[in-house]
Amino acid sequence: MQIEILATLNAERAARRAAILVTDLEGGAQRVVREAELAADPLADLLARHLASGQSGLVEAGGRTLFLTVQAPPVxxxxxxxxxxxxxxxxxxxxxxxxxxxxxxxxxxxxxxxxxxxxxxxxxxxxxxxxxxxxxxxxxxxxxxxxxxxxxxxxxxxxxxxxxxxxxxxxxxxxxxxxxxxxxxxxxxxxxxxxxxxxxxxxxxxxxxxxxxxxxxxxxxxxxxxxxxxxxx
The missing domain is CATH 3.40.50.720 (NAD(P)-binding Rossmann-like Domain)
Structure with missing residues (x-):
């Protein structure tokens, strides 16, 4: 994981804001989607469902296998x-x-x-x-x-x-x-x-x-x- 990604996740956690780490299992590329950015993301529906459930997991999108790591503040x-x-x-x-x-x-x-x-x-x-x-x-x-x-x-x-x-x-x-x-x-x-x-x-x-x-x-x-x-x- 890149240090910038880790820093972003830590910042969102400290501010009690949700974020999802999207990992491409084929190429290894990673990106963070903050909750405020969810609606504009190409995977908005998938991300919203995982955030609502609070569960991380595998998804298929655009012919690729992704792993969504959900980070949500304790309720x-x-x-x-x-x-x-x-x-x-x-x-x-x-x-x-x-x-x-x-x-x-x-x-x-x-x-x-x-x-x-x-x-x-x-x-x-x-x-x-x-x-x-x-x-x-x-x-x-x-x-x-x-x-x-x-x-x-x-x-x-x-x-x-x-x-x-x-x-x-x-x-x-x-x-x-x-x-x-x-x-x-x-x-x-x-x-x-x-x-x-x-x-x-x-x-x-x-x-x-x-x-x-x-x-x-x-x-x-x-x-x-x-x-x-x-x-x-």
Whole structure:
């Protein structure tokens, strides 16, 4: 591998941006395709499918055999609210190798006893994102579960600004309508607000906290695995 290629891959990894190393197995030529360049690449569809799956592998293209090495940042799940649904959601998410952080300023709820082994941040979301929590990005999912606008709304706004790949919020359609009005008043456009999955989770008729957690995690996985043909602007 050429030093320039290695340097490019390392730079993309450090910046939490995806990249794919394309290796021609016949001639040995290699090139790096950054996620932002995916849509313009001749192999765009193939690259997008492999990036969505997170799997490297052999492909045939243009009569040649290529190996695609996928380098994608680890996916982070930021849960807003140390509630019962969160208690069920966190261990499920960790079983899928997601890095999980729970943010809730209510210290009576955000306790190690209720969330063993989970990264707990007992701050308001704005303070959390300005300090102890790593900045949100395209490889983050945010699930707002407190039902309290004072806690959920700042987190949703931060997630929309960061163009997180998944943004979901708990609440009825009536609750979400009020949320939409607040976010619109804060300057968010219809397209941005429309990215919020609300009511949160796939419609599987979930009732219990564990069932709702399953529906949320399934929706996150579906969003994670949807083919992408370019990074956000």
């Amino acid at each position: 982070r799940l930021v849960v807003i609210g140390a509630v019962h649904i969160s208690q069920a959601l966190c261990p499920m998410a960790r079983a899928l190798d997601l890095a999980v952080t729970v943010i809730d300023p209510r210290t009576a709820f955000a306790t190690p006893e209720r969330f063993p082994g989970i990264d707990l941040v007992a701050h308001w979301p704005d303070d959390a994102f300005a300090g102890p929590v790593a900045p949100l990005d395209h490889y983050c999912a945010v699930a707002a579960l407190t039902h309290d606008p004072k806690i959920d709304d700042p987190a949703l706004a931060a997630a929309l600004r960061a163009e997180c790949f998944y943004v979901g919020a708990l609440g009825s359609r009536k609750t979400h309508a009020a949320r939409v009005a607040r976010l619109a008043g804060a300057g968010f456009g219809e397209a941005a607000i429309g990215r919020i999955a609300a009511p949160i989770g796939l419609d599987i008729g979930a009732v219990s906290p564990a069932e709702i957690a399953v529906s949320i995690l399934a929706q996150i996985v579906a969003a994670q695995r949807a083919p992408r043909t370019g990074a956000p602007k």
